[in-house]
Amino acid sequence: MTMKQFGRTNNGTNDSIKWRLYFISRYSWSFIFNWGVCRVNYYLHMWGSAEQYLCEQLKVKDLHFWFESKISLENTKSKCYKLAENKGLTIVSREVCGSDLTYKTLCEMVYVLPDGREFPYKNDFGYGYSSSSAEYFHMEGNGDCDCNKSLDLQGIGVDIEEYACGNEILIKDFKITKVLGEHFTGDTNE
Numbered sequence: 001m002t003m004k005q006f007g008r009t010n011n012g013t014n015d016s017i018k019w020r021l022y023f024i025s026r027y028s029w030s031f032i033f034n035w036g037v038c039r040v041n042y043y044l045h046m047w048g049s050a051e052q053y054l055c056e057q058l059k060v061k062d063l064h065f066w067f068e069s070k071i072s073l074e075n076t077k078s079k080c081y082k083l084a085e086n087k088g089l090t091i092v093s094r095e096v097c098g099s100d101l102t103y104k105t106l107c108e109m110v111y112v113l114p115d116g117r118e119f120p121y122k123n124d125f126g127y128g129y130s131s132s133s134a135e136y137f138h139m140e141g142n143g144d145c146d147c148n149k150s151l152d153l154q155g156i157g158v159d160i161e162e163y164a165c166g167n168e169i170l171i172k173d174f175k176i177t178k179v180l181g182e183h184f185t186g187d188t189n190e
């Protein structure tokens with residue numbers, strides 16, 4: 001819906017009602033989006049030598065958590081750090097505040113070798129990773145260097161030597177998909 005669609009008519013009253021409806025519908029949509037669809041505002045991921053122990057203690061299958069409040073996140077995090085410390089195990093964490101945190105950022109592309117061979121490659125950045133950062137990584141960042149692209153290909157079983165830094169391996173059909181996760185642990189389950 002664009003402003004132009006309303007245009008100017010000789011019926012001023014009618015136009016003003018349309019404008020009001022336009023702003024109300026715009027505002028309600030953003031309201032529903034922020035408080036309905038995107039109610040999960042915090043994401044916490046923990047890993048380290050304490051991972052398995054913590055999963056057993058908390059009766060969860062992995063250490064990805066989503067919360068509606070910062071306080072819930074801090075409570076779970078400090079509980080885990082204490083449990084790990086008491087066992088002499090280590091834990092590292094990453095937390096993100098924002099929207100769309102229940103979606104994984106998946107990049108798909110095709111690597112084209114100088115000899116013309118083509119190999120599809122996928123990179124899952126996981127939850128709470130912005131599409132723009134993922135795109136930057138592959139298009140302009142470290143991911144766009146031959147040394148890394150050749151290691152990516154070795155990683156998926158392609159028999160090639162490790163390339164020197166450069167741009168001989170090309171990327172085509174680059175695509176980003178936001179993939180909704182399957183299960184959510186945290187205060188959103190309660």
Ligand SMILES: [Zn+2]
Pocket residue numbers: 145146147148164165166
């Ligand atoms: Zn390099």
